[in-house]
Amino acid sequence: MFSHTATDHVRLTDAMRSVFVELLVHGPLSRAEVARRLTLSPSALTKLTRPLIEAGYLLEATGEEGPATVGRPSQPLQVDASRMSFVGVKLTEDELFAVRTDLAATVHGETSRPLADHDIDHVLGRIVEAVEELTVPERPLSAVGISLAGTATPSDPVVHTSPFLGWSQLPLAELVERAVNVPTVLDNDVRALTAVQQWFGEGVGHSSFALVTVGAGIGCGLVIGDRLVTGQSGASGLVGHLQIDDRGPLCERGHRGCARAYASSPSIRRSIATTIARPELTFDDCLALAADGHPVARRVLDEAGAALGQVVATVANITGPELVVLSGESVHMYDVCAQAFHTALAAHTHWTAGPVRVAVKPFAFNEWARGAAVTALQHLLLHR
Amino acid sequence: MFSHTATDHVRLTDAMRSVFVELLVHGPLSRAEVARRLTLSPSALTKLTRPLIEAGYLLEATGEEGPATVGRPSQPLQVDASRMSFVGVKLTEDELFAVRTDLAATVHGETSRPLADHDIDHVLGRIVEAVEELTVPERPLSAVGISLAGTATPSDPVVHTSPFLGWSQLPLAELVERAVNVPTVLDNDVRALTAVQQWFGEGVGHSSFALVTVGAGIGCGLVIGDRLVTGQSGASGLVGHLQIDDRGPLCERGHRGCARAYASSPSIRRSIATTIARPELTFDDCLALAADGHPVARRVLDEAGAALGQVVATVANITGPELVVLSGESVHMYDVCAQAFHTALAAHTHWTAGPVRVAVKPFAFNEWARGAAVTALQHLLLHR
DNA sequence: GGCTTTACTTGACAAGGAGAACAAATAACC
DNA sequence: GGTTATTTGTTCTCCTTGTCAAGTAAAGCC
Numbered sequence: 032m033f034s035h036t037a038t039d040h041v042r043l044t045d046a047m048r049s050v051f052v053e054l055l056v057h058g059p060l061s062r063a064e065v066a067r068r069l070t071l072s073p074s075a076l077t078k079l080t081r082p083l084i085e086a087g088y089l090l091e092a093t094g095e096e097g098p099a100t101v102g103r104p105s106q107p108l109q110v111d112a113s114r115m116s117f118v119g120v121k122l123t124e125d126e127l128f129a130v131r132t133d134l135a136a137t138v139h140g141e142t143s144r145p146l147a148d149h150d151i152d153h154v155l156g157r158i159v160e161a162v163e164e165l166t167v168p169e170r171p172l173s174a175v176g177i178s179l180a181g182t183a184t185p186s187d188p189v190v191h192t193s194p195f196l197g198w199s200q201l202p203l204a205e206l207v208e209r210a211v212n213v214p215t216v217l218d219n220d221v222r223a224l225t226a227v228q229q230w231f232g233e234g235v236g237h238s239s240f241a242l243v244t245v246g247a248g249i250g251c252g253l254v255i256g257d258r259l260v261t262g263q264s265g266a267s268g269l270v271g272h273l274q275i276d277d278r279g280p281l282c283e284r285g286h287r288g289c290a291r292a293y294a295s296s297p298s299i300r301r302s303i304a305t306t307i308a309r310p311e312l313t314f315d316d317c318l319a320l321a322a323d324g325h326p327v328a329r330r331v332l333d334e335a336g337a338a339l340g341q342v343v344a345t346v347a348n349i350t351g352p353e354l355v356v357l358s359g360e361s362v363h364m365y366d367v368c369a370q371a372f373h374t375a376l377a378a379h380t381h382w383t384a385g386p387v388r389v390a391v392k393p394f395a396f397n398e399w400a401r402g403a404a405v406t407a408l409q410h411l412l413l414h415r
Numbered sequence: 416m417f418s419h420t421a422t423d424h425v426r427l428t429d430a431m432r433s434v435f436v437e438l439l440v441h442g443p444l445s446r447a448e449v450a451r452r453l454t455l456s457p458s459a460l461t462k463l464t465r466p467l468i469e470a471g472y473l474l475e476a477t478g479e480e481g482p483a484t485v486g487r488p489s490q491p492l493q494v495d496a497s498r499m500s501f502v503g504v505k506l507t508e509d510e511l512f513a514v515r516t517d518l519a520a521t522v523h524g525e526t527s528r529p530l531a532d533h534d535i536d537h538v539l540g541r542i543v544e545a546v547e548e549l550t551v552p553e554r555p556l557s558a559v560g561i562s563l564a565g566t567a568t569p570s571d572p573v574v575h576t577s578p579f580l581g582w583s584q585l586p587l588a589e590l591v592e593r594a595v596n597v598p599t600v601l602d603n604d605v606r607a608l609t610a611v612q613q614w615f616g617e618g619v620g621h622s623s624f625a626l627v628t629v630g631a632g633i634g635c636g637l638v639i640g641d642r643l644v645t646g647q648s649g650a651s652g653l654v655g656h657l658q659i660d661d662r663g664p665l666c667e668r669g670h671r672g673c674a675r676a677y678a679s680s681p682s683i684r685r686s687i688a689t690t691i692a693r694p695e696l697t698f699d700d701c702l703a704l705a706a707d708g709h710p711v712a713r714r715v716l717d718e719a720g721a722a723l724g725q726v727v728a729t730v731a732n733i734t735g736p737e738l739v740v741l742s743g744e745s746v747h748m749y750d751v752c753a754q755a756f757h758t759a760l761a762a763h764t765h766w767t768a769g770p771v772r773v774a775v776k777p778f779a780f781n782e783w784a785r786g787a788a789v790t791a792l793q794h795l796l797l798h799r
Numbered sequence: 800g801g802c803t804t805t806a807c808t809t810g811a812c813a814a815g816g817a818g819a820a821c822a823a824a825t826a827a828c829c
Numbered sequence: 830g831g832t833t834a835t836t837t838g839t840t841c842t843c844c845t846t847g848t849c850a851a852g853t854a855a856a857g858c859c
Binding site: 181182192194239251253255256258260261262263264265266267268269270271272273274275276277278284341345346348349350351352353379381382383384385 | 565566576578623635637639640642644645646647648649650651652653654655656657658659660661662668725729730732733734735736737763765766767768769
């Protein structure tokens with residue numbers, strides 16, 4: 032259900048939902064503007080918004096007026112972001128991160144738990160702990176989102192395959208849903224991050240864009256025609272092992288010169304640290320070395336940037352997005368390899384296509400968990 | 416307008432259109448079945464189909480009964496394919512191919528014209544000639560479709576860029592529309608071919624699939640979430656210059672080892688013919704040589720098949736289609752390089768994704784022009 | 800101070816589709 | 830062989846959704 036408070040519950044129609052989402056994503060808008068965007072009549076908007084305002088889901092924004100215009104001034108409406116609350120949980124191999132957000136995906140609390148082993152009962156227990164820690168009595172949870180690396184889809188909440196957690200065909204969403212008694216949605220972590228960009232980040236206003244992430248691996252999420260691309264049984268955006276050349280470094284799956292072998296942060300660190308025999312170096316140390324012009328680090332990061340550029344070009348050539356967003360735990364490496372990146376991007380972009388617009392999005396530590404929360408939020412607003 | 420005959424014109428609602436398209440694409444179906452597929456009530460279907468039947472757009476299929484089932488037997492409905500007529504025109508560098516089809520995309524006439532030069536008036540004149548030659552008085556044209564290589568989109572019929580015809584920002588659709596006085600739609604040729612597969616080919620029943628074509632170039636069309644992917648300003652599916660390795664043959668844009676250099680029919684032919692100093696060999700001669708085990712031809716075709724496998728794997732990894740359809744003027748090369756193709760496909764498919772389903776679709780000579788007709792048909796039924 | 804422009808509201812009305820009741824045509828069952 | 834169950838398709842009533850037209854509100858413009 033939409034509301035968890037006893038009072039003020041509204042029966043939501045599809046049209047009301049679309050108005051609500053439009054206002055949530057595109058900020059305060061006047062009724063007239065929403066009507067134009069959704070191709071509805073102004074009178075429809077009066078009717079659709081009234082119950083939402085009365086129930087407290089929408090607020091008449093009383094903020095500063097815009098620039099003076101001819102005609103009656105508009106009364107912008109906005110979503111009351113505090114009206115609902117979500118918890119997002121990101122599972123990694125050895126740890127769990129969780130955040131609580133409001134409707135606008137603003138983080139209001141965060142926590143984490145080590146995952147001692149991958150036994151389902153253990154993991155389930157830590158998830159429930161985290162959800163309970165983050166829940167506050169005055170803001171009952173509307174939904175829980177869980178994200179992890181691997182092929183998971185919200186559409187079949189009962190099965191999924193997670194390579195590094197060693198699970199297969201596990202009804203995780205169902206188990207969590209039963210344990211915390213709140214609707215629970217499971218999805219792939221990169222797709223969850225893409226959802227954040229789609230509604231609350233760089234993707235806003237674009238009907239198609241791609242997100243490319245760099246970090247422990249290389250990932251890609253796609254939005255095409257305003258819809259998040261899921262791929263058959265949750266497999267899409269698998270650019271990690273894209274072949275860059277057939278002579279480069281080896282990845283752990285035995286591919287020579289794949290994107291992951293060139294540009295993932297462990298590969299970059301290992302490559303530099305072992306070559307110059309300084310095993311204690313961190314990834315950020317390596318970036319600093321490259322920035323200082325150390326020849327080995329410089330070369331490795333140039334190659335990493337070039338690999339990333341080729342990945343972005345390949346994705347753009349195939350899907351033709353309006354924009355490519357670059358993010359992930361190690362996006363800041365962009366500062367050290369921007370030139371190699373853009374050179375490779377231009378070289379591999381198909382000559383009949385226009386230049387690819389790239390936006391670099393700094394990555395916050397809890398972004399993965401936030402993505403899970405947004406997945407839950409989107410699912411609740413679109414499919415229920 | 417929907418109908419061009421003076422009698423029997425209906426005002427089409429969106430619901431009627433969706434019923435019509437469902438019946439056109441998914442063959443004869445009972446009202447009850449259509450209701451289930453479109454999540455409508457049975458009563459709605461009675462209402463929606465009656466005017467369509469009366470106007471002659473739908474027929475009550477009186478064919479053979481299906482297997483006996485419990486309950487009242489259904490009365491399957493089907494589209495009267497002859498009710499509308501379309502002309503599709505494919506433009507190449509030196510020739511124009513045109514077909515006339517009915518609603519079911521069955522070809523009822525074809526013609527061609529050499530294109531002496533790329534002057535717009537000359538090309539326009541040949542198009543109008545072809546359209547007039549194919550039009551029969553008893554079947555007035557509903558729409559004309561034009562397809563060519565290059566970045567064109569139906570959404571902006573006024574501008575497009577065609578590399579090899581040397582045009583840029585030319586309002587071709589508008590000019591043709593004015594000359595033949597029939598709604599005219601312009602689109603990229605590979606996308607047009609994808610449209611054929613989507614409604615009348617291997618793609619039927621799949622909400623997402625990819626089409627990969629081999630011929631003078633390597634192309635790719637995508638359907639994701641039941642919608643043909645257009646890409647920003649018509650640029651998508653540009654896999655022709657995808658890098659296979661960085662040591663292989665050169666393409667005409669100076670890329671070493673790109674897909675086109677390995678697997679396009681001119682590249683394959685040139686590679687074999689020049690190496691064994693037999694410049695008179697045709698592409699099909701080369702295939703025959705390879706089939707006979709000639710070492711040079713064998714090697715070139717193995718490499719071509721491998722390149723194609725890598726292209727398909729890359730597209731599948733990124734977009735996660737339910738199916739990949741292989742087609743194009745030189746698909747028959749598949750017979751000679753299937754093993755190399757599947758080996759490379761498996762090697763490059765991401766290890767967390769399931770195996771890629773591939774369907775090889777034999778290519779008819781007039782398929783490109785048929786694609787243009789289907790583009791016109793889709794546009795008329797979906798956007799008008 | 801009218802006039803224009805834009806935003807919003809109100810109430811009448813039309814269309815689209817659901818639901819219930821019913822007729823039709825078959826297989827399954829006793 | 831008649832009854833029952835099952836599925837298809839139709840008819841009719843009613844409700845929901847949203848448009849249209851008219852009117853009100855609140856500003857800037859001349």
